[in-house]
Amino acid sequence: MIPGAESHGVNVDIDRQEVERLLSVTPADVEAADELTFARNVFVPLTTACRYTCTYCTYYDPPGQASLLSAEEVRDICRTGAEAGCTEALFTFGDDPDERYTAIHRQLEAWGYDSIHEYLRAVSEIALEEGLLPHANPGDQTREQMSQVADVNASMGVMLETTADVRAHAGPRSKSPGQRLATIRTAGELGVPFTTGILVGIGEDWRDRAESLLAIRELHERHGHVQEVIVQPVVENERWDSGSPDLATMRRATAMARAALPPEVSVQSPPNLAPVPELLDCGVDDLGGVSPVTDDHINPEHAWPAVDRLREIAAEAGVPLSERLPVYERYLDDGWCSDRIETAIETDTDAGKRFRAVLDDGQ
Numbered sequence: 001m002i003p004g005a006e007s008h009g010v011n012v013d014i015d016r017q018e019v020e021r022l023l024s025v026t027p028a029d030v031e032a033a034d035e036l037t038f039a040r041n042v043f044v045p046l047t048t049a050c051r052y053t054c055t056y057c058t059y060y061d062p063p064g065q066a067s068l069l070s071a072e073e074v075r076d077i078c079r080t081g082a083e084a085g086c087t088e089a090l091f092t093f094g095d096d097p098d099e100r101y102t103a104i105h106r107q108l109e110a111w112g113y114d115s116i117h118e119y120l121r122a123v124s125e126i127a128l129e130e131g132l133l134p135h136a137n138p139g140d141q142t143r144e145q146m147s148q149v150a151d152v153n154a155s156m157g158v159m160l161e162t163t164a165d166v167r168a169h170a171g172p173r174s175k176s177p178g179q180r181l182a183t184i185r186t187a188g189e190l191g192v193p194f195t196t197g198i199l200v201g202i203g204e205d206w207r208d209r210a211e212s213l214l215a216i217r218e219l220h221e222r223h224g225h226v227q228e229v230i231v232q233p234v235v236e237n238e239r240w241d242s243g244s245p246d247l248a249t250m251r252r253a254t255a256m257a258r259a260a261l262p263p264e265v266s267v268q269s270p271p272n273l274a275p276v277p278e279l280l281d282c283g284v285d286d287l288g289g290v291s292p293v294t295d296d297h298i299n300p301e302h303a304w305p306a307v308d309r310l311r312e313i314a315a316e317a318g319v320p321l322s323e324r325l326p327v328y329e330r331y332l333d334d335g336w337c338s339d340r341i342e343t344a345i346e347t348d349t350d351a352g353k354r355f356r357a358v359l360d361d362g363q
């Protein structure tokens, strides 16, 4: 039984035979993708306050020090991004920050917002005004929270991390695999195109990796909403000195993801954290969001490569590289996005033209 699954009311049936099949998968068993995609984004670290204290994470700040970007700051970042040709505003920040930090709650109140989700809605609107498509990853969300922002986001996401009960998530406030699965399921129920993934090297074993991927597959089979699964290595930083997975581990984990997931679900490898050229034959077909203008605030010591470097990587592998939007095209074609997002893409503005040029690039 997956920890927390019962208390969050999620029921995923992991097929034991499938676990055994995945445990025997090697990179030689999967095919290299015949094309690679990426998105151009700006990273907007809305707040560094977080209810959790994952031991691998340097992003969160203790209460008292945490900060909140103002609407003007968000607008500046988005404007710079749009001018640099980006299409995506990536809102990734601490989990339920207003729950534990009174200072954040008070600041939101002073600006006229009841909750971080009300504020997320407002800043998503700012991103749209500035010509970017929002993709928010606020961590775990309830159905009420997600409903509050779904129509102003092109897609959303949360990393499952792992279905295992690992020490990295231990402590009085910790991520619960069941709650992560409930968030992914809620996205499916609300029809939100979704990004998730596994974090490799946080104390999970091979069986846990297989189970995590199968849990994602099952939720996708029910709802069809998972656009991509990130296979992310944990990287060392001042809080995490327990190492990073080696190349052989990343190759096998990436191949396992490819073998576990149906072909329409992309396998994403982050080019600032993983040795992408050595993973391409393991089934990677997407390089995620890279930013020409902002840092990866979660892993600030790992700069994103320039788009030219991605072109080199693709050329060396002999596959075409194309830019995509934060929402995969099949969801647009099948009417998953709100009128708001569709209008942003179809309108006759500079932003609309930029979005449509990216869609044409993917043809």
Ligand SMILES: O=c1nc2n(C[C@H](O)[C@H](O)[C@H](O)CO)c3cc(O)ccc3cc-2c(=O)[nH]1
Pocket: 039, 041, 088, 090, 135, 136, 137, 156, 157, 158, 159, 195, 196, 228, 230, 268, 270, 287, 288, 289, 290, 296, 298, 325, 326, 327
């Ligand atoms: O640059 C990063 N982008 C991360 N992204 C963004 C991702 O690279 C792109 O923004 C998506 O591919 C959407 O286009 C995430 C998105 C999610 O929904 C969930 C988790 C992540 C994690 C990261 C991350 O650690 N670093």
Ligand SMILES: C[C@H]1O[C@@H](n2cnc3c(N)ncnc32)[C@H](O)[C@@H]1O
Pocket: 056, 057, 058, 092, 137, 158, 159, 161, 199, 232, 233, 234, 235, 236, 237, 240, 273, 298, 299
């Ligand atoms: C947004 C995502 O960032 C990831 N994340 C947090 N800390 C690290 C780290 N040290 N290395 C790699 N990924 C990390 C988690 O998977 C989280 O869900």
Ligand code: SF4
Pocket: 050, 051, 052, 053, 054, 057, 058, 059, 060, 093, 094, 095, 139
């Ligand atoms: S990984 Fe996310 S949930 Fe965990 S401490 Fe960092 S910001 Fe919080």
